[in-house]
Amino acid sequence: MIIDRRNFxxxxxxxxxxxxxxxxxxxxxxxxxxxxxxxxxxxxxAKRWAMVVDTRKATEExxxxxxxxxxxxxxxxxxxxxxxxxxxxxxxxFEHAFHEQDLHYIPSAMKQAPxxxxxxxxxxxxxxxxxxxxxxxKRERDxxxxxxxxxxxxxxxxxxxxxxxxxxxxxxxxxxHIAEIDPEYPTRMRGVVEKCTFCEERLARGREPACVEATKxxxxxxxxxxxxxxxEVSRAVRAHFCIRRKPGLGTQPEVYYIVPExxxxxxxxxxxxxx
Amino acid sequence: MIEHALxxxxxxWSWIVILLAIIGAGTVAWFxxxxxxxTVTGLSRDVSWGFYIAQFTFLVGVAASAVMVVxxxxxxxxxxxxxxxxxxxxxxxxxxxxxxxxxFVDMGMPIRLMNMFIxxxxxxxxxxxxxxxxxxxxxxxxxxRVTFSAEKKGVPPPSWIKPVIxxxxxxxxxxxxVTAFLYSGLAARPFWxxxxxxxxxxxxxxxxxxxxxxxxxxxxxxxxxxxAGRRAIRGLATIVxxxxxxxxxxxxxxxxxxxxxGEPEHLAHFRFLYFGLDGNTTMVPWMWISSLLAVVSLxxxxxxxxxxxxxxxxxxxxxxxxxxxxxxxxxxxxxxxxPSVLGEVVPYSPTVNExxxxxxxxxxxxxLITVLYKVALSIRALMAE
Numbered sequence: 001m002i003i004d005r006r007n008f009x010x011x012x013x014x015x016x017x018x019x020x021x022x023x024x025x026x027x028x029x030x031x032x033x034x035x036x037x038x039x040x041x042x043x044x045x046a047k048r049w050a051m052v053v054d055t056r057k058a059t060e061e062x063x064x065x066x067x068x069x070x071x072x073x074x075x076x077x078x079x080x081x082x083x084x085x086x087x088x089x090x091x092x093x094f095e096h097a098f099h100e101q102d103l104h105y106i107p108s109a110m111k112q113a114p115x116x117x118x119x120x121x122x123x124x125x126x127x128x129x130x131x132x133x134x135x136x137x138k139r140e141r142d143x144x145x146x147x148x149x150x151x152x153x154x155x156x157x158x159x160x161x162x163x164x165x166x167x168x169x170x171x172x173x174x175x176x177h178i179a180e181i182d183p184e185y186p187t188r189m190r191g192v193v194e195k196c197t198f199c200e201e202r203l204a205r206g207r208e209p210a211c212v213e214a215t216k217x218x219x220x221x222x223x224x225x226x227x228x229x230x231x232e233v234s235r236a237v238r239a240h241f242c243i244r245r246k247p248g249l250g251t252q253p254e255v256y257y258i259v260p261e262x263x264x265x266x267x268x269x270x271x272x273x274x275x
Numbered sequence: 276m277i278e279h280a281l282x283x284x285x286x287x288w289s290w291i292v293i294l295l296a297i298i299g300a301g302t303v304a305w306f307x308x309x310x311x312x313x314t315v316t317g318l319s320r321d322v323s324w325g326f327y328i329a330q331f332t333f334l335v336g337v338a339a340s341a342v343m344v345v346x347x348x349x350x351x352x353x354x355x356x357x358x359x360x361x362x363x364x365x366x367x368x369x370x371x372x373x374x375x376x377x378x379f380v381d382m383g384m385p386i387r388l389m390n391m392f393i394x395x396x397x398x399x400x401x402x403x404x405x406x407x408x409x410x411x412x413x414x415x416x417x418x419x420r421v422t423f424s425a426e427k428k429g430v431p432p433p434s435w436i437k438p439v440i441x442x443x444x445x446x447x448x449x450x451x452x453v454t455a456f457l458y459s460g461l462a463a464r465p466f467w468x469x470x471x472x473x474x475x476x477x478x479x480x481x482x483x484x485x486x487x488x489x490x491x492x493x494x495x496x497x498x499x500x501x502x503a504g505r506r507a508i509r510g511l512a513t514i515v516x517x518x519x520x521x522x523x524x525x526x527x528x529x530x531x532x533x534x535x536x537g538e539p540e541h542l543a544h545f546r547f548l549y550f551g552l553d554g555n556t557t558m559v560p561w562m563w564i565s566s567l568l569a570v571v572s573l574x575x576x577x578x579x580x581x582x583x584x585x586x587x588x589x590x591x592x593x594x595x596x597x598x599x600x601x602x603x604x605x606x607x608x609x610x611x612x613x614p615s616v617l618g619e620v621v622p623y624s625p626t627v628n629e630x631x632x633x634x635x636x637x638x639x640x641x642x643l644i645t646v647l648y649k650v651a652l653s654i655r656a657l658m659a660e
Contacts, residue, residue, distance in 0.1 A: 083317075083318075083319035083320065084314050084319070084320070085320055086320075087320075092617065096617060096618065096619075097617075099617065099618035100540065100618075102539075126461065126462060126463060129398055129399070130399050130400065130401065130461075131396060131399055132391055132394075132396050132399040132401035132402050132405075133387075133390040133391060133393075133394040133396060134394045134396050135390075135394075151387070151390055151394060152383075152384060152387075153382055153383065153384045153385075153387045153388065153390050153391065154313075154382050154383015154384040154387075155378075155381070155382055155383070155401065156323040156324065156381075156383065157399070157401055157457075159320075159323040160323055160324055160461065160463070160464070160611075160612075161461050161463055162463060162616070163462060163463035163616050164616060165320070165321070165615065165616045165617050168320055169313070169320065169323060169383060170312065170383070171312050171313045171314040171316075171318070171319075172311060172312040172314035173312065190311075190312035190313075190314075190383070191312060191313070191382075191383030191384040192383060192384060193383075249462040249463070250462065251462070
């Protein structure tokens with residue numbers, strides 16, 4: 001048998017199970033809360049994960065909640081305002097997020113509306129194409145663009161190739177800038193690239209992405225399988241006029257934005273179109 | 276052979292000591308970067324490649340330019356370049372080593388260097404760039420060694436080296452083409468998304484590389500070590516002249532497409548280069564100096580009176596070299612990030628630490644050229660006696 005990483009983990013895991021069988025009492029003694037976090041619920045699976053962001057519901061409060069939940073849970077260092085900043089999910093003004101649209105005449109409130117940006121988990125991602133080591137790759141079974149922080153050599157070619165600015169590089173040791181390290185998630189070291197992973201670690205435990213969960217009440221973010229016509233995202237993209245960032249580049253982003261609608265009374269009435 | 280590098284006059288040794296001091300300073304600066312991370316550079320989330328990668332790009336051109344003495348000699352039997360080919364190849368070796376060093380210092384995780392080979396990924400242009408550059412380095416080491424050993428023994432080089440030399444000619448073209456593909460295959464960066472990047476890289480390489488060779492040859496002549504001969508130098512000058520003319524032509528073509536189409540995303544980068552964008556005018560003086568130097572050197576090179584005068588030729592060659600260094604070593608890379616993918620202008624300038632590391636790498640290149648040229652020319656001097 002060839003010992004690759006997966007087999008090694010499998011064998012080591014079996015050994016650990018045997019060892020764990022003896023002090024079962026200590027395991028049971030763990031606080032219920034922490035057990036619940038690691039408990040293996042049925043994983044969430046999909047053929048193509050996608051997200052819909054409803055910009056109409058993007059209040060300052062909701063946006064902050066999404067960012068904070070993500071950055072806290074993923075041990076993202078707080079280097080805000082420095083050139084070394086790390087961002088997995090962040091807000092830009094609508095005008096800025098869609099700057100290529102040249103939005104001259106939309107109301108200024110709409111221009112300034114906070115718009116959440118994150119990795120688009122493109123169907124045809126340029127970042128994985130340029131990676132010289134396969135440290136970033138597309139998981140074919142569900143379309144998530146993944147990162148292997150143990151393989152990344154820090155050449156930053158993926159950052160250069162990404163049209164969305166979704167990737168960050170650890171210019172310095174991030175651990176010194178994390179307020180409280182969450183032991184449930186790995187920290188990174190200086191010299192590697194990181195980004196949003198659609199919370200693949202949560203999906204594996206049957207939970208929705210942290211940003212979605214944190215803003216669940218508002219319905220600002222919808223997450224699900226776009227290949228499933230009955231999923232909430234499929235219904236959302238059908239029901240609303242959605243736009244994607246830089247669609248002209250052919251990357252096929254999987255994050256969709258519901259744009260604010262013009263009020264019905266302002267909408268011009270057209271006669272039915274007869275070809 | 277190497278013993279010839281250990282005998283030299285006072286001037287030679289002081290030059291070596293200066294270079295070693297520069298390399299030492301660069302090494303110290305690199306250890307600092309290794310300890311603290313790339314935070315010690317001016318690079319950021321938005322401008323993620325800068326001075327290092329720009330120097331790499333420029334030096335790939337210098338490496339490729341060796342073909343401009345190899346090709347006329349081996350394909351057209353242009354005898355005047357017979358004694359220059361090995362100097363061109365040594366220059367290529369030094370340039371390749373500097374290229375590798377600039378890539379190495381740009382890596383966030385240099386200890387994982389071998390992942391490039393362990394997890395070789397042919398879908399990445401970086402993989403192919405590594406292959407062609409290492410291959411080109413190897414070709415030049417083998418060719419220069421074999422041909423020079425034969426020259427030393429006074430015998431013709433073995434016949435098997437001829438096909439290797441012939442292969443090295445398209446290979447030289449390939450290194451700069453593939454380096455251009457690193458940039459011109461990215462839909463995210465309108466400034467680089469242009470089919471003329473590769474031809475432009477080659478034209479600028481074939482003017483700046485031979486210009487450097489002219490300067491080196493004139494320097495060797497001045498210190499009395501080696502005279503390449505009037506006709507060989509004229510040949511080089513002609514190459515620089517046409518390559519530069521073609522390069523300027525390519526730049527104008529690039530400008531035409533950007534300006535006449537008026538396509539905003541494309542135009543913004545050129546506006547940043549020549550006029551500044553959102554109040555950021557970092558590149559503006561540099562680019563106008565580069566343009567001015569290109570025009571002045573074109574005039575000096577096309578005028579036979581100045582081209583055939585060593586003093587004027589030296590000036591023209593220096594102007595060409597500086598002009599193209601500004602274009603590729605400063606403008607080319609950073610402008611791709613300005614404006615950023617979000618349309619923002621994020622300022623970048625290299626830090627002192629970054630510059631000291633870069634200087635150290637140029638020191639390594641200069642040391643290699645010095646030692647290799649010293650060995651070759653000392654042996655030639657001995658043979659002449």
